[in-house]
Amino acid sequence: xxxxSQHPSRVICKSGTSxxxxxxxxxxxxxxxxxxxxxxxxxxxLMATSNEGSKATYEQGVEKDKFLINHASLTLSTxxxxxxxxxxxxxxxCSAREDRGNYGYTFGSGTRLTVV
Amino acid sequence: xxxxxxxxxxxxxxxxDNSIINCAYSNSASDYFIWYKQESGKGPQFIIDIRxxxxxxxxxxxxxxxxxxxxxxxLQIAATQPGDSAVYFCAENIRYTGxxxxxxxxxxxxxxx
Numbered sequence: 001x002x003x004x005s006q007h008p009s010r011v012i013c014k015s016g017t018s019x020x021x022x023x024x025x026x027x028x029x030x031x032x033x034x035x036x037x038x039x040x041x042x043x044x045x046l047m048a049t050s051n052e053g054s055k056a057t058y059e060q061g062v063e064k065d066k067f068l069i070n071h072a073s074l075t076l077s078t079x080x081x082x083x084x085x086x087x088x089x090x091x092x093x094c095s096a097r098e099d100r101g102n103y104g105y106t107f108g109s110g111t112r113l114t115v116v
Numbered sequence: 117x118x119x120x121x122x123x124x125x126x127x128x129x130x131x132x133d134n135s136i137i138n139c140a141y142s143n144s145a146s147d148y149f150i151w152y153k154q155e156s157g158k159g160p161q162f163i164i165d166i167r168x169x170x171x172x173x174x175x176x177x178x179x180x181x182x183x184x185x186x187x188x189x190x191l192q193i194a195a196t197q198p199g200d201s202a203v204y205f206c207a208e209n210i211r212y213t214g215x216x217x218x219x220x221x222x223x224x225x226x227x228x229x
Contacts, residue, residue, distance in 0.1 A: 006159070032215050034217070041124050042222075043124075043219045043222045044160070044205065046216055046218055046219070093159050097215055105217065106162070108159050110158065110159045
C-alpha cells in the first residue's frame with residue numbers, strides 16, 4: 001500500500017532556531033500534500049495545502065512566514081518552522097494524496113517538535 | 117469546516133461488545149467523509165470512507181452510517197478488540213473547496229479486556 005515517510009520523528013530545538021520537517025511519498029506521486037498540527041488530546045488542525053510547483057495554500061490564522069512550505073517535487077514536501085518558540089511545540093503530521101488510482105490519502109507518522 | 121480544539125470525549129467498552137462512535141458535521145456541502153484511527157504518537161490510519169450519495173458502507177468489522185438530514189456520521193465496530201483502543205476521528209471534505217480534509221473532535225475508545 002501507499003506509504004508516506006515523515007522525518008524526523010522527533011526533534012528538540014532551541015528557541016529562535018528553525019526546524020525543517022520532510023514528508024515523502026515513497027511509492028506514489030503526490031501533487032498535493034497537506035500539513036496538520038495536533039496538540040495533546042486534541043484533533044488535527046489543517047495548517048496548509050501544499051501544491052507541487054506552486055505556492056502553498058494556508059488556512060486562516062496560519063502564518064505563512066512562520067511555517068514555510070516547499071513542495072519541490074512530486075514526492076517531497078517540506079515544512080520549516082522558522083524562529084521557533086515554545087508555543088510552536090506540537091505534533092506535526094503530513095498527508096499525501098495519490099495522483100492516480102483511488103486518489104487515497106495517506107498520513108505520515110508525525111513529527112514531535114519540542115522547542116526549549 | 118475546520119476542526120475544533122476541544123478535549124476528546126471518551127468511550128469505554130467491554131471486549132467483544134459493539135462500539136458506536138459518533139460525529140456531527142455542520143457544513144451541508146460536505147460530500148466525502150473518512151474515518152481515521154490514531155494510536156498514541158502515530159499518524160492517522162484510514163479505516164473506511166463514504167460519499168454523500170450513500171447512507172451506509174461496510175468494511176471488515178466496521179460500518180459507517182451517514183445521515184445527511186441531521187448531518188451525522190457514525191462508525192460501528194463489531195466485536196471490539198483490545199487492539200481497537202485508539203482515538204477515532206471523522207474527517208470531511210467540502211465540495212468545491214479542494215482536496216483538503218477537516219477533522220472532527222475525535223473520540224478516545226478504550227476496550228476493557
